[in-house]
Every structure is written in C-alpha cells, then in structure tokens.
Amino acid sequence: MKSVVRRVGEVDGDRLVPLAALTEIGAGTPTNVLAESTRLPDESVEIAAVTLRPISPAAGKIICVGLNYKAHIEESHRELPTYPVLFPKYASSLIGPTDDILLPPEATQADxxxxxxxIIGRSARRISEEDALDHVLGYSVCNDVTMREYQxxxxxWMQGKAWDNSTPIGPYVITPDEVDLASAGIRTILNGEVVQDSDLSYLIFSIPKLIATISEFTTxxxxxxxxxxxxxxxxxxxxxxxxxxxGDTVTVEIDGVGSITNKVTTEAA
Incomplete structure (x- = not known):
C-alpha cells in the first residue's frame, strides 16, 4: 500500500516543485510564508502523477456570495441587491479539482x-476597498454545487449549499500578478454543452467590495x-x-485562472 505524502508545490511547466515543510494551503501559509519558502527542484514531480487536493482543505471560513451577476438575478426573478447575499459553506464541502461530485440520495435537484x-493570504479586520487586494493570496476555480429543493x-440557503463532498475547487492558486480578471471569461460546460457563459466584469459587487464588506463583521x-x-x-x-x-461530466473554466472537470457520481446511501 502506497503512503500518502501531502505537499504544497509551485507549478513549473508540467511539474510541481515542492515548497519546504508545507503540506497544505491554509491558516499556516499566509502570503509571505509562501513567497519565502524554499523551493526544492530536485524533488519535483509530474503534475500528472499526483492527486490535486482541494485548495485550502481546512479553510476556517468559506463565505459564498449569491446573486452577484445581473443576468442571474433576472433569471431568478429577484430584485437587484444593495448588499451582498452571503451564506456559509464548510471545509467538509470541498473536494479536489478532479474528484467526483457526490449526489446525495436525499436530493434530486443538484445544480x-x-x-x-x-483565497485570502493576510489576516485583517475592517479592510478598506483600497487595501483589499493586498490581502488576496490568489484565485481559483470553483463549482458551487447546490441541492435546490433543500436550498x-x-x-x-445553507441547507442547500453546505453538503459534504459537493464543491470542487482548484486546480491551482493563481497569484494576483499572474492574471487580469477585469474581463476574464467564465464558463460552465455540462456533457460538452456550454450552459453558463459570462465574464467577471459583470460582477455586481467587486472583489475589493466583497472583502471590505465581509471583513467588517469577521476577521x-x-x-x-x-x-x-x-x-x-x-x-x-x-x-x-x-x-x-x-455519470455526467461538468467543467468550470475561467480565463487565466484554470479549469476543473468533475464526474458526477451517486453517493452510496
């Protein structure tokens, strides 16, 4: 039986270069720690040979935003919000970027x-919008799978959103200097058909606004x-x-950030 070795790695082409003494993104890896960690190129491995874990698998807080694209609000027949709609998920909801999304036997409307x-990289409370991006470690791709009849x-909304083993995230953390999100496209593809197609310029509440709003009430x-x-x-x-x-296959891709593809599997009762 093979032993499992957990590492944090830096992408270098088709290989991952381990960072010394780090086992996961999380509370112990603020931005400065990752930046200052020693690279171990002699221990690099092929990306294809590893299993990518969820980003921040033990996240202390996962705060989700609902109704943040105008067209989605219109299709939901709701009024334009003046304050972000917020709800929690938990670390147990997260799965890796290639793991199976589990359909629970209790639900029939998984969406x-x-x-x-x-991904936050610096601790702070009451962050200003002007300083908000200084607290970002990076960006990743996620599929916020929802059990609609429970929602x-x-x-x-929590009971529809916080199911275990339902929320793939990854594949990597892309640092802010590596990507321009101003009008990056975002798409969801289900069994080869594009079912969502937009870009991040349509966010109603910007990333700095969300960070400032959330950090007002929690660190x-x-x-x-x-x-x-x-x-x-x-x-x-x-x-x-x-x-x-x-048996479905669902992909979420964001230009400059990456893509995740997951098979959908019925969870054993």
Whole structure:
C-alpha cells in the first residue's frame, strides 16, 4: 500500500516543485510564508502523477456570495441587491479539482454553479476597498454545487449549499500578478454543452467590495475562501430544468485562472 505524502508545490511547466515543510494551503501559509519558502527542484514531480487536493482543505471560513451577476438575478426573478447575499459553506464541502461530485440520495435537484474563488493570504479586520487586494493570496476555480429543493426549504440557503463532498475547487492558486480578471471569461460546460457563459466584469459587487464588506463583521484569515457568485444559466431556472445526474461530466473554466472537470457520481446511501 502506497503512503500518502501531502505537499504544497509551485507549478513549473508540467511539474510541481515542492515548497519546504508545507503540506497544505491554509491558516499556516499566509502570503509571505509562501513567497519565502524554499523551493526544492530536485524533488519535483509530474503534475500528472499526483492527486490535486482541494485548495485550502481546512479553510476556517468559506463565505459564498449569491446573486452577484445581473443576468442571474433576472433569471431568478429577484430584485437587484444593495448588499451582498452571503451564506456559509464548510471545509467538509470541498473536494479536489478532479474528484467526483457526490449526489446525495436525499436530493434530486443538484445544480451546477461555476464561480471564481478568492483565497485570502493576510489576516485583517475592517479592510478598506483600497487595501483589499493586498490581502488576496490568489484565485481559483470553483463549482458551487447546490441541492435546490433543500436550498428553498427556507428563506435561508445553507441547507442547500453546505453538503459534504459537493464543491470542487482548484486546480491551482493563481497569484494576483499572474492574471487580469477585469474581463476574464467564465464558463460552465455540462456533457460538452456550454450552459453558463459570462465574464467577471459583470460582477455586481467587486472583489475589493466583497472583502471590505465581509471583513467588517469577521476577521479574514489566511486560507479563508470567498466564492464570488455564479452567472446566469443555472439548471434550476431553465425550461425544462436541467440537473446533474449520475455519470455526467461538468467543467468550470475561467480565463487565466484554470479549469476543473468533475464526474458526477451517486453517493452510496
């Protein structure tokens, strides 16, 4: 039986270069620690030979934003918000960028939601919009899979959003200097068909605004994750409705950030 070795690595072409003494992105890896960590090129491995874990697998806080694209608000028949709609997920929801999305036996309306994830790199409270991006470690891709019939059991959304083993995130953390998000495209592809297609310029609440708003009531810590909302095209609002089924393949891609592809599998009861 092979032993599991957990490492944090820097992408170098088709290889990962380990960073000394680091085992995961999280509370112990603020921006300065990652920047100052010793690279171990002699221990590099092929990306194809490793299993990529979820970004920040033990995140202290995963704060999600609902209704952050105008077209999605219109398809949901809601009013334009003046304050971000926020709800939590938990670290147990996160899975890796190639792991199977598990469909729970209790739910029949599992829906896709392609989103940009923001990973926090510096601890602070009451961050100004002007300083907000200084607290970002980087960006990643996420699929905020939602069990719709559970989401709408009450006017709170948590019970539809926080299922275990449902939320793929990855494949990498792209640092702010590596990508221009001003108008980066975001797409979700289900079984080869593009079902969501937008770009990040349409975010109603910008990344700095979200960081400032959230940090007003809670301290953001390294490894915390903010999911910034999904564009129009969700399955629940289609006619006919379109939900995830056993055997489906769903991809979320964001220009300059990466893509994740996951198979959908029914969870054993």
């Amino acid at each position: 896709y939601e392609g989103e940009l994830a923001v 709408y059991k009450t006017h709170q 953001l810590q390294p490894g915390d994750v903010i999911l910034t909302g999904t564009p129009a095209g969700i399955g629940y609002r289609r006619t006919p409705q379109l939900f995830l089924n056993d």
